[in-house]
Amino acid sequence: MKNVIVQFSRIFVGLLFIISGLIKLNDPIGFSYKLGEYFGETVLNLTIFIPYALAIAVFVVILEIVLGFMLLIGFKPKFTVWSLLLVIVFFTFLTFYSAYFNKVTDCGCFGDALKLTPWQSFTKDIVLLFFIMVLFLEIKFINPLFNANFRNALVSLSIILCSYMGYWVLHHLPLKDFRAYKVGTNIQQAMSVPDGAQKSVVKMVFIYKVNGVDKNFTEKELMTIPAGATFVDRIDQVVSEGYKPPIHDFSIEKDGTDYKDELLKTPKLLIFTTYDLQKSDKKGMVQLEKLNQLAQRKGYKVIAMTASLEDEILKAKKEFGFTFDFYFCDATTLKTIERANPSIIVLKKGTIKQKVHYNDISLLNL
Numbered sequence: 001m002k003n004v005i006v007q008f009s010r011i012f013v014g015l016l017f018i019i020s021g022l023i024k025l026n027d028p029i030g031f032s033y034k035l036g037e038y039f040g041e042t043v044l045n046l047t048i049f050i051p052y053a054l055a056i057a058v059f060v061v062i063l064e065i066v067l068g069f070m071l072l073i074g075f076k077p078k079f080t081v082w083s084l085l086l087v088i089v090f091f092t093f094l095t096f097y098s099a100y101f102n103k104v105t106d107c108g109c110f111g112d113a114l115k116l117t118p119w120q121s122f123t124k125d126i127v128l129l130f131f132i133m134v135l136f137l138e139i140k141f142i143n144p145l146f147n148a149n150f151r152n153a154l155v156s157l158s159i160i161l162c163s164y165m166g167y168w169v170l171h172h173l174p175l176k177d178f179r180a181y182k183v184g185t186n187i188q189q190a191m192s193v194p195d196g197a198q199k200s201v202v203k204m205v206f207i208y209k210v211n212g213v214d215k216n217f218t219e220k221e222l223m224t225i226p227a228g229a230t231f232v233d234r235i236d237q238v239v240s241e242g243y244k245p246p247i248h249d250f251s252i253e254k255d256g257t258d259y260k261d262e263l264l265k266t267p268k269l270l271i272f273t274t275y276d277l278q279k280s281d282k283k284g285m286v287q288l289e290k291l292n293q294l295a296q297r298k299g300y301k302v303i304a305m306t307a308s309l310e311d312e313i314l315k316a317k318k319e320f321g322f323t324f325d326f327y328f329c330d331a332t333t334l335k336t337i338e339r340a341n342p343s344i345i346v347l348k349k350g351t352i353k354q355k356v357h358y359n360d361i362s363l364l365n366l
Contacts (some may be wrong), residue, residue, distance in 0.1 A: 001253045002138055002141065003141050005138075006135060008134050009131040009134045010135060011072065012070070012123075012131055014069070014072040015068065015133065016068070017064050017067055017068030018065050018068035018082045021061045021065035022065060024064070024164075024173050025162060025165055025169070026174045026176055027174040027339065028054065028061060028166055028170065029054065029170070030112060032053040032056070034360070035057050036307060037302075038094065039053060062163065063087070063302050064087070066158050066159055067083055067084055067087065068343070069155070071084065071135075072145075073146060075151045075152075077139050081135050081142070085132050085136055088125060088128050088132050091206065092129055095118060095122040095124075095125050097120070097124075098118045099117075099122045099156070104310050112178035112179050139353055142289075171357070172357045172359060172360055173339065174359050177355075179336055179337075181337045181338070181355075183353065183355060184351070185351065185352050187247055187264055187352070188261075189350075190246045191245050192245060193243060198243050199241070200241055203219075204219055204236055204237075205218060206218075207230060207231075207232040207233045207235065208225055208230060209229060209230040209232050210225075214232055221261075235357045251328075252327045252329060253327060254325070254326075264347070264349070264350035265349060266301050266347070267349060268298070268300040268348060269302075270287050270295045270302045270344065270366070271345040271347065272292075272303070272304040272328075273305050273334050273341075273343045273345060274305075274342040275307050275331045275335050276306070276331065276341065277306055277312045277313065277316045278308065280341045280342050281340075281341060281342070283358065283359075284319050284341075284358025286355075287358060287361055288322065288324075289321050290322065291361060292323065292324050294366065297352040300366065302324045303324055303327055304322070304325070304326045305326070305328070305329045306326055306328065306329070306334070307329060307331035313326045336338060340357040343355065343358065346365070351366075
């Protein structure tokens, strides 16, 4: 019976680590953004690691996949199980901290493929911790599947394949796009709220200073506020979340006006996205104006979207000779739309037809 439980735990843990790792390795830049949140001042306050978030992200996801594979084939059981235990203890602490203090709303455990709330992420890690403890206590039942030389070769091959996959997606785009802005999405439709959709329930809370102390009062309690109390603030507490459309934070702004409704009706629209012009890759930037001229000759309206300030836009226009207009969009939204900086998106009447990395401009179908 013990052997059956151990083998089930072995397969369950191994496959879950591999699947979770592969989903994140498909989009390591997205995972690095999530790590950046954890390293931020308002969470772990480990800002020294933020510049290395991408390197850490790639290392962690490859480690996750390889450890899962090592467990399945029985490669050095003591080392593998100890490593898995240390990894899951760390992530259990991280997800508990995030959930308890409500710091990060999505752990990024399964990238954009599966969104988990902080408490769901913590529960998932507790389940994994249980099964890894089973393996730790009954490690004698973890038997190798192949001879030592073949196991060594398989582990080496897994590291090489994972490294190549990481290199590929970093220099191109994710192999599978799980985001709301994937090819085929009509942005207007993805922003719409269906009739009868559940609405958020919000409770207004009024803060008054009473005898030098801030106290909260609901709408029903307003009549109980003592005389002499001083109003401080009013906040809205979300009691229950309503329906949130897949795309809810998209805008194309210029001089304080949002032009998304107008531009998304354009028959042919080519968008260059660069969330931060100071961090944009020059190899990609130098290609945009030539592409702009080609697209205009083919009847496209060409714009760029960025979260950079006006002086940075003027600097980029001067440096690269850009003749297209720049519009503002939130940096987080632009990072969600596309990972490359810059990136190219082809839309037809608001529907995303193609997205390419600046390394793949030759693949554009205009």
